[in-house]
Amino acid sequence: MQSKRYLYQHSISKKEPLKSFFRYAVLLLGILIFINAIAVSRYGIINVPAILTYFLGTFLLIWGIFWETAAQKIPKILRYTVIGGLITLATVVLSLYTYGSHDDVTYQEDVILVLGGGIHGEEISTDLQNRLDTALILHEINPTAIIVVSGGQGSGENITEALAMERYLIKNGVDPSLILKEERSTSTHENFVFTKKLLDTHFDGSYTVAYVTSDFHIFRAGCLAHHAGFTNITHAHGNTTFYTIIPSGLRECLAIVKMILLDLPT
Numbered sequence: 692m693q694s695k696r697y698l699y700q701h702s703i704s705k706k707e708p709l710k711s712f713f714r715y716a717v718l719l720l721g722i723l724i725f726i727n728a729i730a731v732s733r734y735g736i737i738n739v740p741a742i743l744t745y746f747l748g749t750f751l752l753i754w755g756i757f758w759e760t761a762a763q764k765i766p767k768i769l770r771y772t773v774i775g776g777l778i779t780l781a782t783v784v785l786s787l788y789t790y791g792s793h794d795d796v797t798y799q800e801d802v803i804l805v806l807g808g809g810i811h812g813e814e815i816s817t818d819l820q821n822r823l824d825t826a827l828i829l830h831e832i833n834p835t836a837i838i839v840v841s842g843g844q845g846s847g848e849n850i851t852e853a854l855a856m857e858r859y860l861i862k863n864g865v866d867p868s869l870i871l872k873e874e875r876s877t878s879t880h881e882n883f884v885f886t887k888k889l890l891d892t893h894f895d896g897s898y899t900v901a902y903v904t905s906d907f908h909i910f911r912a913g914c915l916a917h918h919a920g921f922t923n924i925t926h927a928h929g930n931t932t933f934y935t936i937i938p939s940g941l942r943e944c945l946a947i948v949k950m951i952l953l954d955l956p957t
Contacts, residue, residue: 721754725748725749727937739945741938747937788906788931791905791906792928794925797901800925801836801900802839802898803901807840807842807853807876808852809845810852817935818935823856829927830860840873841873841886842876842882851874853872853873857870857872887919904926906929909928910947911947914950
């Protein structure tokens, strides 16, 4: 009897360091994600990615602080469900970035389409600049391709994203005659729908397109491109700035769920 009790107590004592490790890991992760949320909202704009990041960071912080209480009060099946959900979320986000980091451009496309990605006043964001820099590389290799900059004017933006992108490209040596602006779109779906109308008018026959967007956005953009009627289409990515990796990944997961489950273009 004493031997069984000893073995039970010994097994419990061996689990304690592991439990402490996971608790402090959750706490540290929560702190880092919360700080990340503050970083992405530094312009004073509380948008969807920032809200999702604040929520995740706060959730992990509360879980870490009340670790023992949660273990006692919350059913094991619910705790395992939450853990499984977090693991699934992390896997999906990682998969999006992995998929989006592999380009399939031929460098012979007729069109280079750059999707808008948000500006602050008239200043382009770092992630949008990364997309434009990728477009400049494609342009250097394929200098005769038409460049379409697609993006309307949103909250906190003094001009259209398309105009801001056009200015950046011209500043970096692109001939203005090669640039077409699509300035009405307010979503990725509209980026492709309005751009297709523009290109169908510009070209007499068929044409090939390479769309450029951030790595996390490549998968959903490709789905929406086909939904809008594009067939001969390839893609190239701009890298995501490190401090926007989590917020952008969270928002993209939400957008994909909306696209798949609700069948609403976004």
